[in-house]
Amino acid sequence: MGKITLNLISGRSIQQGVAMEGGKEKPLYTKACGIIEMDSSDLKKLGIWKNSNVRVTSSYGNVVVKAIETTQGPHPGVGFIPMGPWANSVVNPNTYSTGMPTFKGTPVEVEPAMNEPIFDSVELVQKKCRGEI
Amino acid sequence: MTKSMTDVICPFCGTLCDDLEISLSDDGKKILDVYNACAIGAEKFLHSQAKDRITRPRLQQADGTWKEISYDEAAEYAAQMLSKAKKPIMYGWSSTNCEAQSVGHEIAEMVGACVDNTAAVCHGTTLIAVQDIGLPSCTLGEIKNRADRVIFWGCNPAHAHPRHMSRYSWVPRGFFTGKGHKSRKLVVVDPRVTDTAKLADIHLQIEQGRDYELLNALRVALNEEWLPDTVAGIPKEKIREVAEVLKSGRFGIIFFGMGVTQTLSKNHNIDEAIALTKHLNEFTKYSIMPMRGHYNVTGSGEVLAWQFGFPYSVDLTRGFARYNPGDTSTIDLLSRGEADAVFVIASDPGAHFPISCVRQISKLPSVCIDPHMTPTAGVCKLHVPVAFVGVETGGNAYRMDNVPIDMRKVVDAPEGMLTDEEFLTKIRDRVKKLKGAA
């Protein structure tokens, strides 16, 4: 088990939309967005089972999410975290004078984090803001 | 016998579906079921009925617990915060009606705020491009009746606008498109094989972030000039084939989304997409349309534009309207630590801004107006729950093609709850007094 590098994008998913309307503090939202969708070949490279926790790290931060096998692939080399606070823990906030952060195309490292917890959205943001994680 | 209500508008995404049917309990107080909506729209109506809904404003205490206060006290708190601040941000506006936006802008003008909507993290770069070179566009009705070439570039309506394709852009049988999706060629450009791409006649699985190059290559192909062997991971033969398909249509439409607005080239991607649309008009008829996300982000742009002249990122701190994305935009104001108070309404920057900006919000005096408990509410000092617009109050919203639609009130809000507009009016009246303008 090691580390792999992926190009991270984020965006909407229907599960994200439904879960968001159901309440962002609820477990369903974490289930919908506290994930990284990876290509099966990348899961193999990383040497982990699907549905295990991983830590995603960029130059801007890191976050623990569940690695799942993508249903909208193949997309080897590309990772997808649905829009939400998990993705936003690692995206590139630079706007390069356009007002828009660079939400898509952040280089990240992914490594196994079997025993680390995935926080719910409110907890995650509060802990990050207080500098606890 | 349960009652039912027809022609209800869905207040979730920019498709702003206007054909929902809702069945209500005999007394008309409870929503029992929602018909015709997609899964997201249905959840929005049903969740408004949740038993654990927060119904009163509350202040966050130092230990993270909440203390309930009245709407009057909450309005006083917000009015004081805004009046004292030198450079407050008033952000959001995209999930409320135009009437509330208008009252909010009155407050912004009095206190000298930076007003911004969710285009800041969505189609803001589109708005810059439109100001650069214009936007040949049309309505969704025209697309339904005429479009025989449909391109989804960097967007995934199967997930983000679930009924868009069935109501307007791919499935419906229109006046000149009598065979439904059989009368259309669907081209999808996306680095993933999205559920939208799976339906396409042609899917260009582009290398992520290479949209500008591919858009440009298509224009080269239209001119039948030299191309390298591959552009953005797509072989040149394929690019020429797609250029032919686009050219041969009678009426084409390019829809585009976050895949182009949020990648590195930002507004330049959109410049090039609009230039491609113009170019295609030399051969046949083409239009282009941004896939707007929130149901009334378009309306916020409209109201800001007719009141202040600019569609987002409007800085009123000097007593007149300035607009300079990169300078007056919320993300940049937060990143540079320039704002000294944050007022959020009808959006959730806590979930949808990069964490460094959220951290900045958490350090400042802050108010969050939102029917839901959200990550933004979790880091703000005051959370004010309000009625759901489009469910518990009506008002005006603009569909993604700039068509205004009046929403319907379906049920009453829980006893004693205010709407966005009512609460903002309270703040406005209080600010007027504090500023001595009354």
Ligand code: SF4
């Ligand atoms: S497509 Fe959009 S507007 Fe239509 S029902 Fe679904 S969420 Fe609502």
